[in-house]
Amino acid sequence: MALTFFRRLSPFGAAVALLLAAACKDGVGPDPEVPAKPTFAVPSDALAALDCTANVAGASVSCSPVSGAAAHVQFAAANVASSGGVFGFDASVKNLLVFKLGTTGGSPAEGIQVYLAAGPDASAGTGAVDARNGQARTVEGKQQAFFQYGQVLALNETASQRWEFTVAKKVTAFTFRVYVQAAKMPVVLFDRVVAGNRDLYRVALDGSDLVRMTTHAAEDMNPTSGGGTVVFTSFRNGNAELYSMPLVGGAETRLTTTAAFETEPALNREGTRLAYSYDASGVSKVFVAAANGTGATRAASSSFGFGGAPEASPAWFPGADRLALVGTPNGTADVFDLAAPGAMPSLLRGGESAEVTPAFSPDGKFLSYSSNAPGNAELFVLTLAGGAVTRLTDRAGSDASGTWTPDGRIVYLAYTATGNELRWVNPAGGAGGLILSGGASATPVLRPFAVPF
Secondary structure: OHHHHHHHHHHHHHHHHHHHHHHHHHOEOOOOOOOOOOOOOOOOOOOEEEEEEEEOOOOEEEEEEOOOOOEOEEEEEEEEEEEOOEEEEEEEEEEOOOOOEOOOOOOOOOOEEEEEEEEEEEEEEOOOEEEOOOEEEEEOOEEEEEEEEOOOEOOOOEEEEEEEEEEOOOEEEEEEEEEEEEOEOOEEEEEEEEOOEEEEEEEEOOOOOOEEOOOOOOOEEEEEEEOOEEEEEEOOOOOOEEEEEEOOOOOOEEOOOOOOOEEEEEEOOOOOEEEEEEOOOOOOEEEEEEOOOOOOEEOOOOOOOOOOOOEEEEEEOOOOOOEEEEEOOOOOOEEEEEOOOOOOOEEEEOOOOOEEEEEEOOOOOEEEEEEOOOOOOEEEEEEOOOOOEEEOOOOOOOEEEEEEOOOOOEEEEEEEOOEEEEEEEOOOOOOEEEEEEOOOOEEEEEEEEEOOO
């Protein structure tokens, strides 16, 4: 009896099964007949990463940042339209950094790339979704779609292009993840005298995007940067005090309030640690502190040198609480290595000549410095493993105050008969160029500083 009952219902059961299957295909969830797109890891140097949902029926796109990802560019969708199985929108990328995106040396050849890290895959309805335009590259045997923007973008500039996707008829929504990558042109901070007033400026490595950052009537000088912050010395309080401000510009905050002079500040790359020269005893010594200037202590061991031996020019080792500094315990200016605050510094470069303005390379393999051993000041590079020394400059004028760009070039100050110049040189290949030239009324002076990425 029971068997007969089920046999009689079997046609109805089959119909129900078909209806349920159709409902599943039209509902929320992936279509088992359409394989999901391959996924790709978001690189650590991505400028931004976002998860996006496209509403086909409502002709809209919404995106939210991926947790933990950088947010150095703004990605937005506008003019969304869906017709005839094609879903499209204008995808814009806005640069939020002071670095020019899309080039390292002025050419727009590299451009900006927006990659699909996941999707597009249907999230409501069933069927296939595919990128209709754009380009593709092969990554570990998988095809990754991306969109190429040929422009070079300065701070707050935007590039836009049309993205299109082919969408199956039954797809009502789909998702995708994007990330943005681009070459970045180095930026240099420096102080400059214009019409008798010294202020801070920043400039791109090709000499473009020259921006005046401070406008106070008193002298502002010795800029350093890390973690998106600039610290500098200002005489607006009568003596030299340290101030900070955002790298993109904004409010200036006083960090120190002493009767002594605080000069030559140096922020670590992350912007969490500060070193500077401090002359409370009447003789300059290097101190370290938190980025806001609190908790200041002398950098070197108290037994280093003697009371009357000045210290200067602190420079952070990348990614470590380690410093290079200039000390004079041997009677001349020498470069010392301080493994950690409070330790006894060890000699890196010294002798009868003066070795000054040290700077570590971004990979921590080299140290640049200036020396007057040849007669006038020239730039040298020390290989930390092995101790080999390479001379970088050789001309009649002095070359000093080297600072490393994030891509391994050295920016320095060249003293010429017609005025000071900011120049750069590539230690790996010897190539170089002019960034900015000055004269009596507009002269870059003292110490330039290349901003870390």
